[in-house]
Amino acid sequence: xxxxxxxxxxxxxxxxxxxxxxxxxxxxxxxxxxxxxxxxxxxxxxxxxxxxxxxxxxxxxxxxxxxxxxxxxxxxxxxxxxxxxxxxxxxxxxxxxxxxxxxxxxxxxxxxxxxxxxxxxxxxxxxxxxxxxxxxxxxxxxxxxxxxxxxxxxxxxxxxxxxxxxxxxxxxxxxxxxxxxxxxxxxxxxxxxxxxxxxxxxxxxxxxxxxxxxxxxxxxxxxxxxxxxxxxxxxxxxxxxxxxxxxxxxxxxxxxxxxxxxxxxxxxxxxxxxxxxxxxxxxxxxxxxxxxxxxxxxxxxxxxxxxxxxxxxxxxxxxxxxxxxxxxxxxxxxxxxxxxxxxxxxxxxxxxxxxxxxxxxxxxxxxxxxxxxxxxxxxxxxxxxxxxxxxxxxxxxxxxxxxx
Numbered sequence: 001x002x003x004x005x006x007x008x009x010x011x012x013x014x015x016x017x018x019x020x021x022x023x024x025x026x027x028x029x030x031x032x033x034x035x036x037x038x039x040x041x042x043x044x045x046x047x048x049x050x051x052x053x054x055x056x057x058x059x060x061x062x063x064x065x066x067x068x069x070x071x072x073x074x075x076x077x078x079x080x081x082x083x084x085x086x087x088x089x090x091x092x093x094x095x096x097x098x099x100x101x102x103x104x105x106x107x108x109x110x111x112x113x114x115x116x117x118x119x120x121x122x123x124x125x126x127x128x129x130x131x132x133x134x135x136x137x138x139x140x141x142x143x144x145x146x147x148x149x150x151x152x153x154x155x156x157x158x159x160x161x162x163x164x165x166x167x168x169x170x171x172x173x174x175x176x177x178x179x180x181x182x183x184x185x186x187x188x189x190x191x192x193x194x195x196x197x198x199x200x201x202x203x204x205x206x207x208x209x210x211x212x213x214x215x216x217x218x219x220x221x222x223x224x225x226x227x228x229x230x231x232x233x234x235x236x237x238x239x240x241x242x243x244x245x246x247x248x249x250x251x252x253x254x255x256x257x258x259x260x261x262x263x264x265x266x267x268x269x270x271x272x273x274x275x276x277x278x279x280x281x282x283x284x285x286x287x288x289x290x291x292x293x294x295x296x297x298x299x300x301x302x303x304x305x306x307x308x309x310x311x312x313x314x315x316x317x318x319x320x321x322x323x324x325x326x327x328x329x330x331x332x333x334x335x336x337x338x339x340x341x342x343x344x345x346x347x348x349x350x351x352x353x354x355x356x357x358x359x360x361x362x363x364x365x366x367x368x369x370x371x372x373x374x375x376x377x378x379x380x381x382x383x384x385x386x387x388x389x390x391x392x393x394x395x396x397x398x399x400x401x402x403x404x
Contacts, residue, residue, distance in 0.1 A: 021136065022148045024190035025129040028092055029152025031183035032122055034160030035099055036351075038176050039064060039115070040236045041161055041257055042168040044243075049173060050108050054240065054359075061236060061355050063112045067098075067119020068348035072341035075124040077208045080337055084132050084198035088191045091121035091128070096184025103177035123348070126150070127341030130325055132198050140276060147272025147322040154268045154318060157261025162254035165239075169250060208338040216331040217339060219389040224324055224346035225353060227287050227382015230294045230375025231317060232354030235260070238311070241368040245301045252304070259308050263315020271319030279327040284386060286320035291379035293317060297372025321347075354378065 039061055047057040079087055098118025105111035130146045137145035160183075164176035211217055234241075242248050242256055267286075274282040293313040300306035325343050332339030357378065358371040 020194040021196060022133060022145075024187065024194040025088075025133060025149045026152035026155075027183065027190060028088070028095075028125055028129060028187040029150060030156045030160055031092070031152075031180055031187055032095065032125065033153035033156025034164055034183065035095070035118060035177070035180040036064065036122070037157055037161045037235065037257075038164035038168075038180070040232075040355075041165045041239050041253070042173045042176055043236070044239055045168045046111075046173045050111070052108055054237075056108075058236065058355050058359050059112060060115050062352045064115040064119040064122075065348035065352040065355075067116040068122040069345045069352075071120030072123025072127065072345040073338050075121065076127060076338035076341040077205050079124075080205050080208045084128050085191065085195050087128050088125065088132070088195060089188050091125040092184050092188040092191065094121045095125065096181045096188065099177045099184060100181035103174040103181060119348070123341045123344030124337075126153075126344045127337060127339075130329075130340050131336055132195060134326075134329070135198055136196070143275035143279075143322045143326045144272040146325050147268050147275075150268050150321050150325075151265065153321075154261060154264035154315075157264050157315065158258050159261070161261065162258045165254045165257060166251075211332050211339050211342070214331055215392060216389065217328065217342070219385060219392060220324065220328055220331065221342055221346040221349075223283070223382050223385040223389060224320075224343065225349035226385055227379055228290070228317075228320065228347060228350040229354035229357060230290055230378040231314060232351045233358035233371045233375035233378065234294060234297055234314060234354075236355040237358050237362065237368055237371050241301055241371070242307070245368050246304055246307050248304055256304075256308055256311060259312045260315040263312040264318040265315075267316035267319035268321060270316075272322040274319070275323035275326055279323045279330070280386070280390065282323040283320050283327070284383065286317055286323070287379050287383045287386065289319075290314070290317040291376045291383070294372050294375035294379060297375070298369050301369040301372070350378075 043054060043057050043060070046052075046060065047054055050057070075087075075091070079090075082090075095118060098114055098120070101114035102111060102118060105114050126149070129149045133145040133149045160180075164179060167175040167179065238257070238260075239253055242253050243250065248256065271282060271286065274285075293310065293316070296310050297307075297314070300310040324346075325340065328339045328343050329336060354375065357374050361370045361374050362368060
């Protein structure tokens with residue numbers, strides 16, 4: 001099975017080894033993952049402190065997602081000529097600033113604005129980090145290299161999010177954003193020390209803009225935006241569901257959130273291995289898995305053991321990330337940076353769409369556990385869009401040289 005190489009460039013050698021370089025990049029993923037997902041888990045605490053309703057505080061999630069959606073392509077296009085290492089340091093510094101502003105926000109409006117700022121560097125960071133990791137790996141192991149960068153994002157859900165949730169319950173929600181800000185500063189310092197210099201190459205704003213002419217790029221982004229909204233439909237409201245439906249003690253919420261993180265970590269590693277063998281079949285399998293796991297949430301959420309296993313299964317669905325990231329690199333041609341960043345714009349469209357769909361179901365009188373079936377419908381929508389992508393590829397086989 002053949003995959004078109006993303007680049008013919010020679011391997012980039014890290015000054016202190018690829019392991020330390022990947023660790024620095026992954027800690028950035030840990031910071032971003034903790035900030036993104038902890039915002040959902042601490043939602044009830046923030047709402048109570050600011051005297052806002054849960055749906056109103058949902059805008060905190062949407063503001064961050066919008067920052068990602070707009071920030072990722074704009075940064076990738078207008079800073080296309082910036083060396084990759086310098087861009088990573090700048091992006092992590094901005095991420096740290098956004099979270100420190102969140103911790104210091106005096107009220108609802110300031111918090112919404114700070115979350116938007118924090119979201120701006122998210123997609124571009126992961127996009128550029130994925131390109132740097134791929135540059136340090138042989139072509140046939142690029143998806144696994146990308147999965148190592150994303151490992152920090154998934155591990156955030158084992159340690160970072162439960163820690164932030166525990167801190168918010170004991171010391172207030174501001175402490176959670178403060179910890180994320182410190183992680184961001186740590187990442188910027190580690191990137192400066194361990195990540196190799198990677199030139200921008202022939203990248204230019206005009207060349208990066210060319211990605212928007214690719215139908216396959218648009219269809220892939222639509223598939224992610226729809227298909228993975230289901231995960232966020234459940235995750236956004238998982239804390240109130242566990243407290244009110246499962247009726248667990250507040251301290252158990254962090255433990256149960258950790259099971260999602262374990263599932264995400266295993267799914268990410270396995271997904272990277274499968275994606276190096278077939279991008280399309282990995283994406284299809286993850287979407288089917290998500291539809292089944294999310295459907296089950298309606299029935300399992302009333303039992304603590306059943307919901308623990310179910311949340312683990314839902315987390316495993318993140319196996320799609322390395323496959324989608326490398327597929328976008330495959331179909332992007334010369335516009336590598338913006339394509340890699342757009343993947344995270346699409347995931348945050350999914351974040352916003354999932355949070356909105358789940359919130360609409362609850363606002364219209366449906367139960368908290370109904371977010372599971374709502375999410376399953378979104379996963380089925382993603383399968384339909386993936387089918388369209390395959391049909392287009394069969395009609396125009398030159399679009400991307402990937403054998404599924």
